[in-house]
Amino acid sequence: MAHNTTFCLYRYDPLDRLATRTPLAEAISKVFYKADVLVTETQGGVQRSFFQHNRQLLACRTVVGKSSSVSLTTNDLQNSVLSAVKVDQTDAFVYTPYGHYQPAHHLKGFNGERPDPITGHYLLGNGYRAYNPVLKRFNSPDNLSPFDRGGPNAYAYCAGDPVNRSDPSGHEFGDWLSAIYIGAGILTAGIGLAIARSSVKAVFKGVKVKPVHIDGVPQQPKTRPANKTEKLSATVAVGAMTAGVLWTSAFVVRNVDADSPVQIALATLAVSVSIPTLGFRGYSFFRSEAAKRAAKLAAAALPPPPPRPVMHSVAVQVGGSLRLRSAGVRDLRETRV
Incomplete structure (x- = not known):
């Protein structure tokens, strides 16, 4: 069975976002973001602008030369595009649980993510990681696995629950x-x-x-x-x-x-x-x-205790023997008897 092979060069901007896509022998495709959300794409003489609220796509305007067309979209709770309505055409989209479908009009698709027109994979996180909806897994491991948000399985998508969860950044296995x-x-x-x-x-x-x-007796x-x-x-x-x-x-x-x-x-x-x-x-x-703090301040305010008297030992010789006597702080000298 014959396979068609297409070569495509992908370039990224300094913020590690997908910036250009250049298929072999085709015009370069440039993408532009606002607040890390795709808003415009240009390729040759074609310009597409995406109008959205948060992550929900509302419309797509396509300009080719001096003519333009607008597609209005409907979405589900996960922001997946269900249909696109033009003046004379209506397209409906159906997805597998892991997001595989036949893309059209370069619109966003499953969970509000836009599939790559060359591979059909979702480049989540603005190109950080490619998710393959046919294999139901990522093409590359998550650098936040296994001990961070990526979870123990570095290639899993949404921890095996794509119906109730989404992963717009390519990192999070949960919500x-x-x-x-x-x-x-x-x-x-x-x-x-x-x-x-x-x-x-x-x-x-x-x-x-x-x-x-x-009285020296400890009490209970x-x-x-x-x-x-x-x-x-x-x-x-x-x-x-x-x-x-x-x-x-x-x-x-x-x-x-x-x-x-x-x-x-x-x-x-x-x-x-x-x-x-x-x-x-x-x-x-x-x-x-x-x-x-109050206890420390109270202790610091107390006057210092009076000094204890210093006792000195004085040697006194009596009858050829030496004895020690204690005296207070006085000017005492050794006495010889």
């Missing part, structure tokens, strides 16, 4: 909302675990007071009730651990069923618990720091 869930859960749970044990124990069992020695240790600061710390600990559980639950539900209303309810409840918890934590921290 930012999932990252927020994980980060908020770890943060709040970490705060709770750090202060939970001592604070909750102080509320329920009291705080041990150092025993006092009376006593306990006192928790003060306001300790009660506040216990509240923060319980709230932080509760928020951590809620964030984790919302993350799990979102990954099992992204459209479930339960994850929205869990996330809302987690936010309502996290905000006052973090506020109380900040208040408790600044309150303890203020108490420490």
